Every structure is written in C-alpha cells, then in structure tokens.
Amino acid sequence: MDLLQNVFAMLYQFGDTFAFLVISCAGLAVIFGMMGVINLAHGEFIMCGAYVTASAARAGLPLPVAILTGALVAGAVGMLVERMVIRHLYHRPLDSIIATWGISLIATQGVLIVLGSTMQGIGTPLGSIEVGSRSYSLYRLVLMVCALGLLGGLYLLFYHSRFGVIARATIQKPHMAHALGVNTGRMYGLTFGLGAALAGLAGGLYAPTMTMVPTMGATFIVESFVTVVVGGADIFVGAAPAAAILALIKAGLTAWYGQLFGQIGLLVTVILVIRILPGGLSGWLKGTTR
Amino acid sequence: MTDILRVQGLRKAFGGVVVANGIDFSLSTGAMHCLIGPNGAGKSSFFRLLLGEHAPDAGTIIFDGSDITNLRSFQRIRRGISVKFQVPGIFKALSVRQNLEVAFQDHLNGQSLNTKIHEMLDFTDLHAEETTPAGNLSHGQQQWLEIAMAVGVEPKLLLLDEPTAGMSPDETRKTGEMLHDLNARGITILAVEHDMAFVEQIARRVTVLHFGSIFVEGTIAEIIDHPGVQEIYLGTADV
Amino acid sequence: MISSETTPRSRTRSLLARLEGPQTMGRGPAFWIAAAVAIAAAAAYPLTADAWTVGNAAYFLIWTFMAMGLGVVWGYAGALSFGQTAFFGLAGYAYGVITLNLGAAYGLTLVALVLAVAIGGLFALVIGYFMFYGRIQGVFIGIVTLSVTLVLETFMAQTAGPQWRIGEARLNGFNGMSGMPPLTLPWVGEDIALYPGPSLYYLLLGLVVICYLGLRIMLNSSFGNVLVAIRENPHRVGMLGYDVRLYQTLAFAIGGAFAALSGALYTAWGQYITPSSMGLTSAALPIIWVAVGGRRDITATLIGTIVVLAGFQSLTIYGSQYALVVMGALLLVTVLVAPQGLVVGAMTFLGRIFKKDKS
Ligand SMILES: Nc1ncnc2c1ncn2[C@@H]1O[C@H](COP(=O)(O)OP(=O)(O)O)[C@@H](O)[C@H]1O
Numbered sequence: 001m002d003l004l005q006n007v008f009a010m011l012y013q014f015g016d017t018f019a020f021l022v023i024s025c026a027g028l029a030v031i032f033g034m035m036g037v038i039n040l041a042h043g044e045f046i047m048c049g050a051y052v053t054a055s056a057a058r059a060g061l062p063l064p065v066a067i068l069t070g071a072l073v074a075g076a077v078g079m080l081v082e083r084m085v086i087r088h089l090y091h092r093p094l095d096s097i098i099a100t101w102g103i104s105l106i107a108t109q110g111v112l113i114v115l116g117s118t119m120q121g122i123g124t125p126l127g128s129i130e131v132g133s134r135s136y137s138l139y140r141l142v143l144m145v146c147a148l149g150l151l152g153g154l155y156l157l158f159y160h161s162r163f164g165v166i167a168r169a170t171i172q173k174p175h176m177a178h179a180l181g182v183n184t185g186r187m188y189g190l191t192f193g194l195g196a197a198l199a200g201l202a203g204g205l206y207a208p209t210m211t212m213v214p215t216m217g218a219t220f221i222v223e224s225f226v227t228v229v230v231g232g233a234d235i236f237v238g239a240a241p242a243a244a245i246l247a248l249i250k251a252g253l254t255a256w257y258g259q260l261f262g263q264i265g266l267l268v269t270v271i272l273v274i275r276i277l278p279g280g281l282s283g284w285l286k287g288t289t290r
Numbered sequence: 291m292t293d294i295l296r297v298q299g300l301r302k303a304f305g306g307v308v309v310a311n312g313i314d315f316s317l318s319t320g321a322m323h324c325l326i327g328p329n330g331a332g333k334s335s336f337f338r339l340l341l342g343e344h345a346p347d348a349g350t351i352i353f354d355g356s357d358i359t360n361l362r363s364f365q366r367i368r369r370g371i372s373v374k375f376q377v378p379g380i381f382k383a384l385s386v387r388q389n390l391e392v393a394f395q396d397h398l399n400g401q402s403l404n405t406k407i408h409e410m411l412d413f414t415d416l417h418a419e420e421t422t423p424a425g426n427l428s429h430g431q432q433q434w435l436e437i438a439m440a441v442g443v444e445p446k447l448l449l450l451d452e453p454t455a456g457m458s459p460d461e462t463r464k465t466g467e468m469l470h471d472l473n474a475r476g477i478t479i480l481a482v483e484h485d486m487a488f489v490e491q492i493a494r495r496v497t498v499l500h501f502g503s504i505f506v507e508g509t510i511a512e513i514i515d516h517p518g519v520q521e522i523y524l525g526t527a528d529v
Numbered sequence: 530m531i532s533s534e535t536t537p538r539s540r541t542r543s544l545l546a547r548l549e550g551p552q553t554m555g556r557g558p559a560f561w562i563a564a565a566v567a568i569a570a571a572a573a574y575p576l577t578a579d580a581w582t583v584g585n586a587a588y589f590l591i592w593t594f595m596a597m598g599l600g601v602v603w604g605y606a607g608a609l610s611f612g613q614t615a616f617f618g619l620a621g622y623a624y625g626v627i628t629l630n631l632g633a634a635y636g637l638t639l640v641a642l643v644l645a646v647a648i649g650g651l652f653a654l655v656i657g658y659f660m661f662y663g664r665i666q667g668v669f670i671g672i673v674t675l676s677v678t679l680v681l682e683t684f685m686a687q688t689a690g691p692q693w694r695i696g697e698a699r700l701n702g703f704n705g706m707s708g709m710p711p712l713t714l715p716w717v718g719e720d721i722a723l724y725p726g727p728s729l730y731y732l733l734l735g736l737v738v739i740c741y742l743g744l745r746i747m748l749n750s751s752f753g754n755v756l757v758a759i760r761e762n763p764h765r766v767g768m769l770g771y772d773v774r775l776y777q778t779l780a781f782a783i784g785g786a787f788a789a790l791s792g793a794l795y796t797a798w799g800q801y802i803t804p805s806s807m808g809l810t811s812a813a814l815p816i817i818w819v820a821v822g823g824r825r826d827i828t829a830t831l832i833g834t835i836v837v838l839a840g841f842q843s844l845t846i847y848g849s850q851y852a853l854v855v856m857g858a859l860l861l862v863t864v865l866v867a868p869q870g871l872v873v874g875a876m877t878f879l880g881r882i883f884k885k886d887k888s
C-alpha cells in the first residue's frame with residue numbers, strides 16, 4: 001500500500017510538472033516554430049489571460065467560460081501587437097524579439113501603474129481527493145487532462161485542418177506559399193494571435209492557483225524557454241517529448257532535493273542537450289546530420 | 291610528381307540521397323584540374339567533404355601526405371586547402387580592404403600585410419574600390435575578391451566552385467588568366483565549372499562526376515568525345 | 530594626435546594607431562578634441578555639484594562597463610546575449626562575499642574587485658564554451674543566456690535560510706546582501722574608503738576612459754577584425770582558417786568580464802546587492818541602453834548608455850514603473866524607427882553635415 005501511495009505521488013508530481021511545461025510553452029512554441037520569433041512578452045500574455053480570467057470569474061462567469069474569455073482577450077491583444085509592431089519586423093527576426101521585450105516591459109509596468117501591485121485572485125476550485133494518507137488537488141489533475149487535450153488539439157489543428165496545412169506550408173516555403181496565393185501576412189497575424197491566445201489560456205488555467213501580480217508571467221518564462229530549446233526548431237515533433245523528459249528530471253530532482261534543484265536541473269539539461277544535440281530533440285528525432 | 295590530394299572510397303548520404311558514392315580521386319601537385327557534371331551530381335558536396343563541412347560516412351582524405359579526414363574545417367584550411375564557394379562568401383558590410391585584411395592578417399602584419407593587400411588589389415583590379423563596402427561590388431568583382439581572399443591564406447590547393455558563374459565573357463577570360471597566374475606560382479587548382487570554353491582555357495585534365503561517383507577522367511579532348519558524357523549532359527544515360 | 534597615414538614603427542605607436550579604424554566611429558583631430566573636451570568636462574563636473582549628486586553620477590558610470598561589454602558581444606561579434614546580468618550579479622555577490630570575509634584593510638577590496646571580475650569572466654567563459662562549441666546560434670543564445678540569469682535570480686532568492694552562508698557572509702535570499710565595505714585604497718596613515726562621492730567618481734571616470742580606449746584598440750586590432758567578420762559571415766571566417774568558436778567564446782568572456790566589473794563596482798558603490806539585479810527587468814536594461822545608443826559602435830554605446838541612464842534617473846522621480854514604461858517605449862521606437870541606434874543615427878548625420886561644410 002505504501003509503495004502504491006509513493007508511486008501515485010510520483011506520478012502526480014510528474015504529471016503536474018508535465019502539464020505546467022506543456023501548457024506554459026505551447027504559445028511560445030507555436031510563435032517560435034512558425035515565425036522564428038521568440039516572444040519575450042509571452043509571460044505578459046499569460047498575465048493578461050490570468051487577469052481577465054480572474055476578473056471575469058469574480059464578475060460571476062463560470063470558471064471555464066472565464067478562462068476562455070481570458071484566452072480570447074489575450075489572442076486579440078496578440079493580433080493587435082502583431083499588426084502594430086511585429087509585422088514591420090518580419091525581415092529582422094532578432095529585432096522583433098527585442099521589440100517584444102519592450103512590449104513586455106510596458107505591459108508589466110503599465111499594469112502595475114493602472115491596477116496596482118496585486119489583484120484579488122480566485123480560489124482553487126474542486127477541492128481535493130485523498131489517496132492513502134495524502135491529499136491531492138483535483139484541479140491540478142484537471143490541468144493534466146487539459147495539457148493532454150491541448151497537445152491533441154494542436155496536433156489536429158496543425159496536421160488535419162486547412163489552417164494547419166497552409167500554416168506549415170508558410171513556415172517551410174514562405175515564398176512558395178506567397179506565390180500560391182496564400183496571404184502570408186494574414187497567416188502570421190493569425191499565428192501570433194494563436195500563440196498569444198495559448199499563452200492567455202495558460203494564464204487562465206493557472207489563475208486559480210497563483211497570486212495575481214503584474215510580474216506573474218516571469219514564473220512561466222524559464223520553463224517555457226527551456227522546453228522550446230530542448231524541443232528544437234520543429235515544435236510539433238520536439239515540444240511534447242521535451243516536456244515529458246524535462247518533467248521527469250524536474251519532478252525527480254524536486255522530490256529528492258527541492259524546488260531549486262529542479263530548476264537548476266532544467267538549466268543543466270538544457271546546456272547538455274545543446275552541447276550534445278545542437279538541433280534539439282526534433283533535430284535529433286528527424287535525423288539531421290551535419 | 292607526388293599527389294597533393296588523395297581521396298579513397300569517400301561516401302556520404304543524406305537520408306536516401308547519396309551525394310558521394312565511393313569516390314576515389316587523386317590530384318597531382320601543381321595540377322589545374324576541372325570537375326564537371328550535371329546539376330546535382332554532387333560536385334559541391336564533394337568540396338564540402340574535402341573541407342570538413344560534412345563528415346563522411348566512409349572513406350579517407352589524404353592531403354599533402356597526411357590524413358585529414360577527421361580534422362575540423364579551420365584546421366584543414368591551416369594545412370593549406372582554401373576555397374571559393376559557389377555563392378560569393380564575402381563580408382558584404384565590410385570594405386574591400388577589410389575583407390582582405392581578415393583573410394591575410396593571420397600570417398602577415400604591419401608593412402608586409404599592406405604590401406600583400408596592395409598586391410591583391412592589383413591582382414583583382416580593385417584599387418579604386420578599396421574602401422567600398424564589398425556588398426556594393428559587381429557580381430564579377432565579388433567573385434574576384436573572394437578568390438583573392440582564398441589565395442590570401444597561401445594555400446597549396448585552391449578549390450573553386452563555379453568561379454565564373456554570372457560573369458561576362460570578358461570577365462570569364464580574365465578569371466582564367468588569374469588562375470593561370472596562381473597556378474604558375476605553385477598553387478594546385480581544382481575547379482568546378484560548367485562553361486566548356488573556360489574548362490579548355492584552364493584545365494589540362496577533367497573529371498566527370500555523376501550521381502556521386504566518378505564517371506570518367508581524361509584530357510579535355512577525350513571527355514568531349516566520350517559518348518557517355520554527352521548522354522549524361524543530355525540526361526539519357528543511366529549508369 | 531595620431532594620423533592614419535603614419536606607418537607605426539614601435540609597438541606602442543602601432544597600438545595607438547589602433548585607436549582609430551574602420552570598426553569605430555570618430556577619427557581625426559576634430560573627434561579627439563571633442564573627446565578631450567568631453568573628458569575635461571566630466572572631470573570638472575564634481576566642482577560644480579554637491580557630493581551626493583556626484584555620487585549619483587558615479588552610479589551612471591558604473592553601468593557603462595556592462596553596456597560596452599554587451600556592445601562587443603552583440604554589436605561586434607553578433608551574439609545576442611540577454612543575460613549579461615548573470616555575470617553582473619555573480620560578480621556583485623562575489624565582491625560581497627569576499628569582502629565580508631577578508632575585510633577592507635590592506636587594499637583587499639581591490640583584490641576582491643579583481644577576483645569578482647575574474648569569477649564573472651570565468652563563468653561567462655564556461656557558458657560561452659557550452660553555447661558556441663555546442664553550435665548554438667541566433668535566438669537560442671538569447672534564450673540560454675536569459676534562462677541562466679533568471680535561474681541565478683531564483684537561486685539567490687531562495688538563500689534566505691541561515692545555512693546559506695559562505696564564511697562570514699549570509700546570502701540573505703530575496704533581501705540580498707548588504708553591509709559590505711566600499712572600495713578602499715590603502716594609504717599611509719589611514720586607508721581611503723571610496724564612498725559615493727568625488728573620489729569614487731574620479732576613479733570610475735578613469736576606468737571608463739581606460740576601458741573605452743582599450744576597447745577601441747582591441748576592436749580595431751586583428752581580433753576585432755575577425756569578430757566583425759564573424760558577425761557578417763561566420764562560415765566564411767571558418768573557411769579562412771579561423772577557429773570561429775574560439776573567437777566567439779573569447780568575445781563572450783570579455784563581455785562577461787565587463788558586466789562583472791559593473792556588478793562588483795555596483796556592490797561596492799551601494800554596499801548591497803539583491804537577486805532582482807539578475808531578474809527579467811534588470812536584464813532588459815542593458816539591451817535598451819545598447820540598442821538605443823547603437824550597438825555597432827562602442828562610442829555610440831557609451832554615449833547612449835549615459836544619456837538613457839540620465840533620462841531614466843530623472844523619470845524615476847515619478848516612480849520607477851513610469852520610467853520603465855518609457856524605457857520599453859524607447860526600445861520599441863528605436864527598433865521600429867532607427868534600428869542602428871539613435872546615437873549612431875545622429876553621429877552619421879553630424880558626420881555628413883561636417884563633410885558638407887568642408888567641401
Ligand atoms: N545537406 C544536404 N542535405 C540533403 N541533401 C543534400 C545536402 N546537400 C546536398 N544535397 C543533395 O545532394 C545532391 C548533390 O548536390 P550538390 O553537391 O550541390 O550538387 P552539384 O554541386 O553537383 O550541383 C543534390 O541532390 C542535393 O539536393
């Protein structure tokens with residue numbers, strides 16, 4: 001019985017970390033994979049989703065609806081940002097990254113000015129379940145299911161929908177897609193919006209478990225970066241296994257040595273992966289040679 | 291006469307595409323040799339294998355008497371191989387002079403560097419463009435600049451990948467003269483080339499590459515008369 | 530003054546000739562006279578202001594080293610590093626730990642300064658080795674370096690417990706370390722402690738001038754030539770027989786050491802250091818200074834940094850969040866309107882006018 005309990009505890013820990021990595025990196029990975037832009041305002045889109053979700057929930061909307069609202073608002077803001085800034089920098093991807101950092105600063109500090117240093121949050125719903133002598137948050141179990149659903153949904157979207165086919169064509173052969181009459185500008189706009197919406201979704205999903213502060217996005221940044229780097233350029237092939245491996249490492253280290261070592265473990269993994277597999281997991285899985 | 295380069299059983303595949311299928315090739319010191327073959331034959335890939343940009347699946351590369359198969363690119367350059375790529379590989383934002391400085395400064399400095407740069411500006415006829423950003427040069431001038439840079443590392447073997455692509459007939463002829471000049475100074479030259487008139491101008495012997503293998507090697511007259519070669523270029527041969 | 534036509538005979542002359550060159554803007558008597566006037570004005574400044582204001586100006590100078598280092602790494606070698614604050618913070622903490630253990634007598638604070646810079650530079654060397662020898666390129670360099678600094682921040686923020694001490698020095702978690710001695714010069718009779726004020730200001734001004742001129746020499750030397758060539762076309766540089774990864778790693782270590790110098794001086798200046806000095810917001814600031822000034826020219830970087838810092842400082846009267854919003858907007862505008870940097874734009878403009886006047 002004790003063994004079973006421990007196994008469940010480990011699985012829970014792993015699932016929780018896995019869910020966090022997948023949910024927090026999805027938006028970053030979509031934008032990076034499709035446009036080659038690292039969105040340094042990723043954390044701020046997460047914060048946006050969380051703030052909207054919390055406000056909507058406190059205004060009386062049921063939580064799932066509130067979360068969707070958060071995602072939609074973040075997506076809309078993302079499309080606006082794309083229209084006003086990113087679109088002018090397509091031929092200079094490094095500059096567009098810098099620009100997103102400017103946006104990040106404006107958003108964090110702007111929210112601090114307008115809404116103050118914290119906002120009233122919403123409690124974690126669903127209570128907890130008992131397994132043996134320990135209790136586990138049911139909501140976190142729901143988050144694990146959401147992570148799997150998110151992966152499945154993205155897979156369907158990119159591999160089995162018209163949007164996905166055109167989107168992947170646009171990444172691989174932008175000129176060709178352009179010549180075939182694809183409105184590449186609109187594609188990029190939609191992609192950036194989708195990435196922002198996914199970030200907003202992450203914020204909404206985690207809003208009930210976190211303190212609402214303008215800098216809350218930063219909590220997600222390291223984990224999502226690391227997952228994208230380990231995953232490599234092709235996020236659809238790389239991100240999910242990367243999240244699984246990193247979750248294993250992090251959950252293991254956290255269980256044995258505590259939170260901090262979990263994070264240091266992630267960083268060391270990244271550096272080693274980069275040294276051994278320069279193309280990341282996706283490069284390795286696809287068998288790229290030098 | 292000794293061989294400066296000896297390649298044995300060189301093989302490289304990218305997934306299903308075999309770009310080098312057991313190449314055996316040798317080049318005698320002081321030669322001026324041309325490598326020809328249809329598009330996609332694996333000529334550029336062969337150069338990249340010689341330069342260490344691709345790691346071969348099998349085979350050895352002996353250069354100047356020693357095995358360089360496992361050396362990194364920059365180490366091979368230091369042993370005396372140099373290259374001008376198919377796509378001009380110059381520093382477009384830097385001036386012509388700076389381009390030459392970067393190429394020569396490793397073994398020259400002060401007055402001798404200056405002398406060498408002047409010599410190369412003479413050689414490429416780029417004196418007037420000394421301070422021009424290299425990206426503003428004409429296509430032909432960019433090719434010459436890159437040849438000058440490649441020569442600057444004082445190679446024993448110079449690889450040239452389609453040096454006359456995009457040049458006018460006049461520029462092409464002048465390039466041929468440059469190469470004869472370099473060869474006369476003792477540099478062995480191996481060039482990939484499509485223009486048969488140019489091949490006749492510079493090469494004594496020619497190797498034909500096809501599907502990553504050596505199809506035939508001989509004098510220019512032999513190659514031109516070879517029925518198989520004509521078929522390869524007309525696309526009817528199956529080997 | 531050095532004119533570019535003279536052929537340098539001695540070694541020093543040839544080094545001095547490197548003060549001018551294609552990699553740095555500004556040449557000829559007019560430029561050097563302007564530079565001398567600027568330095569003279571900076572040297573005269575403490576005579577016109579009270580000690581507190583001068584101490585504040587010293588604070589601006591502290592950051593210029595990190596900015597110039599980032600200029601070398603990003604502007605010249607083409608590697609976009611988002612995490613210079615990692616080396617800054619590490620060296621800041623190192624200075625604190627070493628001085629709290631060794632004390633300030635016998636000029637040991639200077640030893641601590643040198644050690645802290647060495648530690649920061651060494652850390653940059655290691656990170657650079659893994660990145661460049663692991664063939665990391667482009668945006669991934671930004672991500673890795675940013676991750677490094679954020680993880681260091683998290684690490685230092687959780688060192689609150691009493692078990693986190695190195696010798697005499699408690700790391701103190703989120704609140705950071707404080708109470709370390711300022712730089713102290715050994716002197717006959719009594720040591721001179723350099724609290725923020727004119728004497729610290731002069732020391733820093735001297736260091737800035739030395740580092741600036743030293744970097745000009747380095748950037749116009751053959752090393753600098755190779756760095757800009759790598760930025761333009763790393764593949765070609767490898768094919769000219771250079772070990773590109775070695776050059777990139779060295780440039781990164783130099784940039785890291787400069788950030789470390791800023792970090793150690795910062796700790797000595799304010800006698801405190803906190804984990805947030807390595808956080809996301811802190812990491813953005815060097816990017817802003819260098820981008821706004823102009824990353825491809827060391828002079829523009831230096832001028833831009835000082836101007837932006839002065840603007841930032843005057844805005845913080847209204848609250849640092851307002852200042853940071855303006856900084857973010859400034860970065861956006863620069864990237865969109867003048868990607869070369871505002872100072873570079875202005876210098877090119879002035880240069881053109883100057884030439885027109887002559888002809
Ligand atoms: N890195 C690579 N990955 C996959 N295929 C490659 C790679 N490099 C070359 N090829 C393929 O190898 C073949 C030979 O190319 P190349 O050597 O450039 O030919 P050539 O220079 O003779 O025209 C081509 O079909 C090309 O598509």
Ligand SMILES: [Mg+2]
Pocket residue numbers: 333334335376
């Ligand atoms: Mg070719």
